[in-house]
Amino acid sequence: MSALLEVEQLEVGFGSRTSAVRGTSLTVERGETHCLVGESGCGKSVTALAIMNLLARGGYRRARRLSFQGNDLLKLDDRGMARLRGNAMAMIFQEPMTSLNPAYTVGSQMTEVLRRHKGASQRAATDRAADLLARVGITAPGLRLGQFPHQLSGGLRQRVMIAMALMCDPQLLIADEPTTALDVTVQAQILRLLAELQRDLGLGMLLITHDLGIVARVATRVSVMYAGEVVESAATAQLFADPKHPYTQGLLRCVPVPGKQRQDEPLGSIPGTVPRIDPGFEGCGFRERCTFADASCAHAVPQQTAAPGHDYLCRLAP
Amino acid sequence: MSAATMVNAGPKRGWKSLSTWIGAVIVGAAMICAIAAPLLVPHDPFAQDLAKRLQVPFWMAGTDPAHLLGTDQLGRDYLSRLIWGCRISMLIGVTVTVVSGLIGITIGVLGGFFGGRIDDAVLFAITTRLSIPVVLVALAVVGLLGTSMTLLVLTLGLLLWDRFAVVARSTTMQVRNLDFVAAAWCAGCSRFQVLSREVLPNIASHLVVVATLEVALAILLEATLSFLGLGVPPPLPSWGLMIAEAKDYMFFSPWVIVIPGVALFTLVLGINLLGDGLRDLFGARTDT
Amino acid sequence: MLNFLTRRLIVAFLVAATVMTLAFVLTRLSGDLATSIAGANATQADIEAIRKAYGLDRPVLTQFFDWVGRALTGDLGNSYFFQTRVSTLIAERMPVTLTLGVTGLVIALFVSIPLGILAAVREGTSFDRAVQMVALLGQAMPSFWLGLLLMITFGLQLGWLPISGTGSWQNFVMPGVVLAFSAIPALTRLTRAGMIQAMGSDYIRTARAKGLSRASILLKHALRNAAIPVVAIAAVQLGFMLGGSIVIEQVFALHGVGFLAWESIAKNDFPVVQAVVLVLAVIYVALTMVADLMNAVLDPRLRV
Numbered sequence: 001m002s003a004l005l006e007v008e009q010l011e012v013g014f015g016s017r018t019s020a021v022r023g024t025s026l027t028v029e030r031g032e033t034h035c036l037v038g039e040s041g042c043g044k045s046v047t048a049l050a051i052m053n054l055l056a057r058g059g060y061r062r063a064r065r066l067s068f069q070g071n072d073l074l075k076l077d078d079r080g081m082a083r084l085r086g087n088a089m090a091m092i093f094q095e096p097m098t099s100l101n102p103a104y105t106v107g108s109q110m111t112e113v114l115r116r117h118k119g120a121s122q123r124a125a126t127d128r129a130a131d132l133l134a135r136v137g138i139t140a141p142g143l144r145l146g147q148f149p150h151q152l153s154g155g156l157r158q159r160v161m162i163a164m165a166l167m168c169d170p171q172l173l174i175a176d177e178p179t180t181a182l183d184v185t186v187q188a189q190i191l192r193l194l195a196e197l198q199r200d201l202g203l204g205m206l207l208i209t210h211d212l213g214i215v216a217r218v219a220t221r222v223s224v225m226y227a228g229e230v231v232e233s234a235a236t237a238q239l240f241a242d243p244k245h246p247y248t249q250g251l252l253r254c255v256p257v258p259g260k261q262r263q264d265e266p267l268g269s270i271p272g273t274v275p276r277i278d279p280g281f282e283g284c285g286f287r288e289r290c291t292f293a294d295a296s297c298a299h300a301v302p303q304q305t306a307a308p309g310h311d312y313l314c315r316l317a318p
Numbered sequence: 319m320s321a322a323t324m325v326n327a328g329p330k331r332g333w334k335s336l337s338t339w340i341g342a343v344i345v346g347a348a349m350i351c352a353i354a355a356p357l358l359v360p361h362d363p364f365a366q367d368l369a370k371r372l373q374v375p376f377w378m379a380g381t382d383p384a385h386l387l388g389t390d391q392l393g394r395d396y397l398s399r400l401i402w403g404c405r406i407s408m409l410i411g412v413t414v415t416v417v418s419g420l421i422g423i424t425i426g427v428l429g430g431f432f433g434g435r436i437d438d439a440v441l442f443a444i445t446t447r448l449s450i451p452v453v454l455v456a457l458a459v460v461g462l463l464g465t466s467m468t469l470l471v472l473t474l475g476l477l478l479w480d481r482f483a484v485v486a487r488s489t490t491m492q493v494r495n496l497d498f499v500a501a502a503w504c505a506g507c508s509r510f511q512v513l514s515r516e517v518l519p520n521i522a523s524h525l526v527v528v529a530t531l532e533v534a535l536a537i538l539l540e541a542t543l544s545f546l547g548l549g550v551p552p553p554l555p556s557w558g559l560m561i562a563e564a565k566d567y568m569f570f571s572p573w574v575i576v577i578p579g580v581a582l583f584t585l586v587l588g589i590n591l592l593g594d595g596l597r598d599l600f601g602a603r604t605d606t
Numbered sequence: 607m608l609n610f611l612t613r614r615l616i617v618a619f620l621v622a623a624t625v626m627t628l629a630f631v632l633t634r635l636s637g638d639l640a641t642s643i644a645g646a647n648a649t650q651a652d653i654e655a656i657r658k659a660y661g662l663d664r665p666v667l668t669q670f671f672d673w674v675g676r677a678l679t680g681d682l683g684n685s686y687f688f689q690t691r692v693s694t695l696i697a698e699r700m701p702v703t704l705t706l707g708v709t710g711l712v713i714a715l716f717v718s719i720p721l722g723i724l725a726a727v728r729e730g731t732s733f734d735r736a737v738q739m740v741a742l743l744g745q746a747m748p749s750f751w752l753g754l755l756l757m758i759t760f761g762l763q764l765g766w767l768p769i770s771g772t773g774s775w776q777n778f779v780m781p782g783v784v785l786a787f788s789a790i791p792a793l794t795r796l797t798r799a800g801m802i803q804a805m806g807s808d809y810i811r812t813a814r815a816k817g818l819s820r821a822s823i824l825l826k827h828a829l830r831n832a833a834i835p836v837v838a839i840a841a842v843q844l845g846f847m848l849g850g851s852i853v854i855e856q857v858f859a860l861h862g863v864g865f866l867a868w869e870s871i872a873k874n875d876f877p878v879v880q881a882v883v884l885v886l887a888v889i890y891v892a893l894t895m896v897a898d899l900m901n902a903v904l905d906p907r908l909r910v
Contacts, residue, residue, distance in 0.1 A: 054814055056806070057729075078820075085817035093815075098808040102907055103830045113816045148906040164816070445617065446624045449887040449894075451849030454867055455632065458879050461871035462635055538748055542853055545750050546868065561751060572758050579751040587746035594742070 003027045004172055004204040005051070005089075008065035012043070012050045012228075015058055019279050020046040022228040026206075028172065033198055033205045035215045035236075037251070038225035041274050044208045045094070047225070048174050051206075052091055053081045069171065087117040090165035094177040096158035100149035106133075106160050107145030113167040125167075132163040136193060155186035162193065166201070173198070174206045179214070191218065212255045216240060224248045227277050227285030234310035244304075244312040246290045284314070292316060338595025344588025351401050352408035359398035360386070363555050367393035375573055387577055390560070391567055396574075399555035400581055406556045407537045407585060410471060414536035415529050417475025422482025423525060429483070430490030431513060440487060447480045452539065457548045465551040470543070474536055485528050489521040496520075523600035530593035534586045541582050557582045614898060618891045625887040626677065630670050632883070633876035660686070677884065683877035687870065692881045696863060703855070703862035707848045709778050710785030715840060718790045722797025722836075723829065729802055737798070741791040749850070753784045753857040769858070781851075781858045788850060789843040796839055800832030807831075834904045841897035845890035 005028040012021035021043040028034045036044050050061040053073070066073045068089060073081070085091075093099045101109060110132070111125035120128070126145065133141035136159040149157055158178060165173060175194060179187040195218045198205045209215060215222055215236065223233040224247065232245040243249045253268025272289040284290070287297035296315055305311050351358060361384075373382045373389040375396070381388065387396040429440025459473045493499060494517065502516045541558030543549030550556035552563075557578040564574035640657040641648075648656075657663045661672070676683065682692035725737035760780060761769035768777050804810060805828050813827045852864030859865075863882055870878035902908040 052815060054811060082814075082817040082819065085815055087817055091815045093808065093812065095808050099812045101809040101813070101827050101831070103905065104827075112818065112822070116816070116818055116822075150907045161812070442617065442620065445894075446621045446628075449621050449625060449845075449890040450628070451852075451883065451886045451890075453850060453852050454864070454883060454886065457852070457868065458632055458871050458883070459635065462633065462874070462876075534746070538746075541748055542750060545748075546853065546856055548871070558748075558750075561754070565754065568754060568758060569762050575751065575754050575758075579748065579755070582748055582751065583746050586748070587742065590742055590746055 002067065002070040004030045004069060005206065006065055006067045007047075007051060008063060010047060010050060010061065010063040010066065012046050012055065012059060012061045013279065014056075014060075019277055019281070020059075020228055021050065022277065022281075024225070024228070024230050026223050026230060026233065028204045028206050029220075030171070030204050031198075031202045032220040033195070033207055033218050034221045034223065035219035036206060036208045036223050036225055036230075037210060037212065037215055039210055039274060042225045043228040044210075044225050045176050048091065048176050048206065048208055052085060052089065052174065053078075054085075054091075083117070086113050086165075086170075087168045088170055089172040089174065090168070090170040091174040091176065092158070092161045092165050092178050094180050096154050096161055096178075096181060099161055100157055102149055104148070105145065106147055106149065106152070110145070110160070110164045110167060113164060117168045128167060129163070132166055133160070135166075136160075136163045136197075137189070138163070154182050155190065158182060158186075158190055159193070162190075162197070166197070169201070170203065172204045172206070174208070176208045177210070178207075180210075194218070212251065224251065227274050229285060229313060231286065231314070232310075232312040234306075234312075238307065238310050242306065242310075244306050244310070244316070245286075245314050246292055246316070247286045248312075250289075335595055335598070337591045338598075341588045341591025341593075341595055344584060345592050348404055348408055348585050348588065351404040353405075355401050355405040359395075359401050360384075361395035361398045363394060363398040363402040364553055365394060369393065372567060372571055372574070374571070375577065378573070388573065390564060390574065394555075396577060399560060400557075400578060403555045403557045403560060403578065404581065404585070406550055406554060407540065407582070410467070410474070410540045410550075411533040411537040411589075413471045414474040414478060414540075415532045417471060418477075418479040418532060418536075419482050419525070419529055421475065422479030423486045425479065426483035426486025426488075427490050427513065427517065427521075430487040431494055431517060433491075437487070440483065444480055444483050444487075447477075447483075450477070452477050453542060456539065456543055457546060460543065460548040465548060467550065467554075470540065470549055474539055478532060478536060478539070481528055481532060482525065485524050486521060489524045490517055493517050493520045523596075527593055527597045527600060530589055530596060534589040534593070537582070537589070538586055610898075614895055618895060621891050622884070622888050626674060626884055627670075629880040629883040629887075630673060633880045634666065673880075677881075682881040682884075685870070685875050685878050687873045687875045687878075692877050695866060695878065696881060696885055699861060699863045699866045702860050703848060703851050703864060705778055706781055706785060706851050706854065706860060706862060707844055709782030710847050710851075711789065711840060711844045713782050713786035714789040714793055714843070717786065718793035719797050719836070721790075722794045723801055723824065723832075725794070725798045726801030726805060726832075727824065734798075737794060741794050744787050744791040747787060749784050749788055750853050750857050752787060753780065753854060756780045756784065757858075777858070777860070781854045781860060784854050784857075785847050785851060789840075789847060792843065793836060793840060796836050797832060800835055801828055804828040804832045830904070834901060837900050837904060838897040841893045841900065842890075845886075845893040848889060849886050 007027070008025045010021055010024045011019065013019040024043070024047055026034065026036070036047065038044050046055070046059075049055050050059075051066065051073070053061070053076075055061060063074060068084065073084075076084070100106070107126060107129055110129040111120075111122060114120040114125040114128055115122065129145060130141040133144055138144055138156065138159055144152070144156070144160070149160075152160065162178070178194065179190050182190060191214060194205070194207070197203065198218075207214070207218065219236045221233070222236050222239045223230045224239075224245065225231070226247045232239065232243065232248045239248065240252065243252055247270070250268065250270040254270070270289055275285060275288060277285060282300065283298040284293070284301045287293040290297070301313050301315060303311055303313050367389070370382065370385070370389050370393040371391055373385050373393075374380055375388040376383075376386050385395050385397065387400060390396055390399065425440050425443060429437040456473050456477060460470060463469055499512060499516050502512050507515070540549055540556065541561075544556040544558030545562045547562060550559055552559060560578040561575050564578070568575045640653050640660070640662050661669060664672075673683065680693060682696070684690065685692050685695055688695055721737050721740075725734040728734050757769050757780065760767045767779055768774075810823060810828055813823045818827070848863075851862060852867055854860070855862045855864040856868055863885070867879060867882040869875075870882070
């Protein structure tokens with residue numbers, strides 16, 4: 001049986017000036033949490049939006065393969081894609097404060113998904129919405145259904161977004177930095193909730209984050225993105241134990257580990273910023289910030305395999 | 319990377335845009351007509367010749383080559399009156415804008431700069447001004463005090479300052495809170511110095527855009543008032559007055575109202591095109 | 607919300623009071639009203655008689671407070687020319703003006719909202735540019751001239767519509783279109799801008815991620831939010847239209863309030879002039895309050 005989501009050599013660009021994603025490949029299996037990590041601007045969100053075909057106007061996507069449950073998503077037209085979205089594949093976003101429509105009640109926004117995809121009656125949809133609100137830990141769901149988004153806190157709104165995404169029992173949930181905009185305590189709650197739901201419902205989840213702490217706690221597999229490319233991909237334990245790509249190594253040095261980190265020892269950081277990648281850019285995107293870089297890094301970079309299921313994109317030997 | 323940061327090529331803006339240039343050419347031509355009207359007119363725009371009434375313009379059969387755009391109901395040369403009318407329109411448009419600009423900018427900057435009670439008063443003045451029906455009040459003033467150019471300019475100037483005030487107020491508020499203004503305060507500049515050296519130069523571009531649009535509005539209003547018989551006093555050839563005087567003949571000779579109307583429409587359009595171009599050029603906001 | 611409404615009411619009252627004062631001052635600008643009412647051939651005795659009859663011999667402040675006091679009870683004085691109560695005159699003429707204004711607004715909304723939506727959906731295309739061009743052309747169009755052109759074309763040459771009068775609904779078609787023309791540019795631009803902003807918002811991305819139909823995304827989710835400023839401006843535009851109808855009533859010989867005002871100005875009938883100014887201003891202020899209320903209905907964030 002094919003994987004839940006397979007992405008091969010995905011490229012995304014906006015206009016003719018920038019290419020946001022260049023040749024990203026990743027696979028999400030049923031029931032696993034695949035984390036996509038990287039710093040802001042590396043193309044994580046764009047990858048997710050491209051998978052859902054939700055790119056803003058002027059954005060285009062190309063891929064060798066983009067399949068969901070074995071079906072080719074590239075062949076689907078807008079309507080076909082709309083039938084899948086919110087139904088078999090759902091997405092939640094980084095900005096809970098603005099992602100709900102301010103003009104409609106929570107209930108109205110939740111029920112319309114089920115009514116649209118499953119043809120459910122308003123009553124059945126309302127019941128399901130109330131059940132799901134309770135499931136994501138919202139007390140007094142009946143009251144919340146009648147409220148408007150501005151009457152809810154950010155954490156509550158994100159819970160509503162999650163419940164809304166679950167309305168049609170999706171197979172795949174794409175969560176784009178779902179906790180970034182929230183308070184730290186709320187972050188932990190939402191994260192625990194997502195992990196729980198993923199386990200209980202057997203969801204395949206693509207979780208986008210820049211927070212390695214989150215990755216360590218919930219991920220089955222990790223793909224590290226840099227400048228529009230997946231530079232390293234491995235099972236979580238493997239990646240944390242034996243990072244191969246200099247960028248991954250740098251990223252891990254930036255995470256303080258309680259107990260191991262000495263008080264007087266400075267925390268690691270990676271100098272420089274993500275370069276702007278124009279079409280026609282060649283070689284390793286990290287070379288200007290990499291301590292190991294030499295002249296050969298300006299040319300095509302080989303993909304190497306450190307261990308089965310652990311690939312990375314660098315000329316350095318394993 | 320957020321998907322919202324997409325690059326939109328979009329239509330060309332500012333001086334790269336054809337419409338800005340069209341606007342500039344129209345406005346430039348109108349300015350030449352206005353300034354050099356006495357040199358440009360082929361005939362005396364006030365000279366009547368009752369033997370040559372309602373001569374048709376050049377594109378119709380039986381035209382008189384001496385009168386390219388024909389003559390009006392009193393036999394006055396239409397082209398000459400049109401050029402002279404442009405002078406009147408531009409004169410009124412610019413002077414009204416100067417008057418309304420002085421009032422509106424003063425009020426708006428004061429409100430935006432000082433805030434508090436002063437700003438409340440300014441907002442109240444703007445609200446009151448907006449609730450007054452402009453055409454009606456202008457007509458009433460001119461109707462009661464008699465038609466004269468000076469009176470017309472003062473009346474319109476006293477009525478049309480609202481957009482200046484709104485834009486001056488909001489832009490001043492924005493500028494007031496910027497760092498370089500804070501720096502000027504800290505450097506010990508007086509209120510007057512901060513206002514004249516820091517605030518005004520930084521809101522000027524917005525006000526220039528408003529001014530262009532106000533010139534267009536004033537020209538339209540003058541034409542409207544003249545059309546209603548309470549604007550520019552005859553026999554001055556205002557375009558609105560030309561349309562009013564020609565109205566009785568329009569069913570038989572439609573060109574008598576078409577010619578001044580097209581002139582008015584083109585000039586106002588040209589000024590608006592130029593104003594839009596300047597707005598894009600300056601990146602100014604003028605929505606009220 | 608209640609607090610907000612009270613504040614608005616107080617401001618509205620103050621605006622009305624200011625306009626009253628201005629309207630009074632306005633009509634006293636010409637100096638001696640009695641002389642101008644009596645006309646050029648009047649004798650000194652005639653002028654004195656008029657001054658007495660209309661109470662113009664009293665101190666100006668007394669006249670002012672008398673007018674204000676009466677206006678508060680709905681008595682706007684008597685017309686010199688028509689020899690009837692001003693309030694009756696205005697009440698008689700108001701239906702024509704209101705019909706004209708509402709017709710104009712309805713036409714304007716029916717044209718500008720679809721145009722604005724389509725232009726926003728096709729942002730940057732030649733259709734969008736065409737719509738923006740039409741808005742620019744509309745802005746530059748002198749309404750009285752457009753009225754005359756329509757009269758020549760549809761009234762005389764095609765003979766489809768009556769040129770003047772208020773006999774049937776057809777009489778309101780051309781004036782309504784002309785009046786609508788003055789509001790269409792602003793409303794179209796606002797709808798377009800609102801839709802573009804809404805379509806780029808996060809909640810529209812959510813709606814798309816939910817797999818909703820294009821119609822639902824556009825008309826339910828985007829338009830509802832884009833409509834909020836449009837509704838507010840539409841109410842205010844109606845106020846401007848009623849004020850601007852004086853020109854169109856004149857062109858099409860519609861005997862509404864604007865026409866009344868024009869006649870009264872020509873005849874120095876100052877009680878009518880100051881009353882019409884006041885009534886139009888009060889209507890405008892009331893409409894802005896209606897706009898605020900409609901905003902509160904449309905935007906749940908304003909309801910508390």
